[in-house]
Amino acid sequence: MRISDILRVKGGQVVTVEPDASIERLLAVLAEHGIGAAVVSRDGSVVDGIVSERDVVRALAARGAAVLTEPVSAIATAQVRTVSPEAQLEDVERLMTERRFRHVPVVVDGALRGVVSIGDVVKNRIGELEDERSTLAGYITGERV
Numbered sequence: 001m002r003i004s005d006i007l008r009v010k011g012g013q014v015v016t017v018e019p020d021a022s023i024e025r026l027l028a029v030l031a032e033h034g035i036g037a038a039v040v041s042r043d044g045s046v047v048d049g050i051v052s053e054r055d056v057v058r059a060l061a062a063r064g065a066a067v068l069t070e071p072v073s074a075i076a077t078a079q080v081r082t083v084s085p086e087a088q089l090e091d092v093e094r095l096m097t098e099r100r101f102r103h104v105p106v107v108v109d110g111a112l113r114g115v116v117s118i119g120d121v122v123k124n125r126i127g128e129l130e131d132e133r134s135t136l137a138g139y140i141t142g143e144r145v
Contacts, residue, residue, distance in 0.1 A: 003092060003106055003116055004085035006124060012114040014105070016041040019048055019073035023056060026072050036117070037103040040076045045111045049076035050103060082107040083116070093121055 017026050017038045029038055030053060040049035051072050059067045059075045067075070082105045083092055092104060096118055106114040 001089040001124070002085065003083055003087045003089060003114075006089065006116055006120050007085060007106060007114045009124075010114070010116075010120055012106075014039055014112055014115050016044050016112070017051070017072055018042060019076070020071045022068065023059070023070055023072060023075065024068040026051060027056065027068075037115075039080075039105050039112060039115060040072055041112065047080050047082060047105050047107060047112055049073065049078045050080050050105065051076040052103065054102075080105060084108060085113065089121070089124070092116060096121065 015029060015033050015035055015038045017029055017040055019040050019042060021029075026038060030036065036054075037050055037052035039047055040051055042048055049072075055075045055077070056067075059070075081095065081099065081101065083095070085106055085108060087106075095101060096104065102118045104116050105112055106116060
């Protein structure tokens with residue numbers, strides 16, 4: 001399976017935030033969309049970074065509530081690992097596990113086309129397991145699915 005298969009189901013909508021937006025604004029965006037991370041982008045297309053709830057928590061613990069007025073760029077990860085839609089899901093799962101990434105932007109020719117989250121990966125795997133269970137049950141009962 002490829003990342004494009006995940007995006008086909010999920011869609012390519014990506015929530016971005018500008019680097020100079022405040023961390024307080026970032027939190028409002030994350031809450032509004034019910035997501036755990038946003039791509040940092042000046043133009044909504046080029047990936048300038050990525051920032052997550054985890055980044056905010058760590059910054060709050062280190063610097064206190066004053067961090068909320070700082071720009072997102074102060075806490076964002078600037079060296080972002082991206083993948084193409086043609087990347088194999090297994091390779092992205094390995095990347096997420098080994099590097100402890102929960103979100104990986106999908107890029108085509110330098111332009112942002114989607115984000116794959118660990119939740120997307122788990123949802124896909126649950127679907128695969130349910131399909132396998134259904135097929136196995138069909139074999140056992142003689143009703144091939």
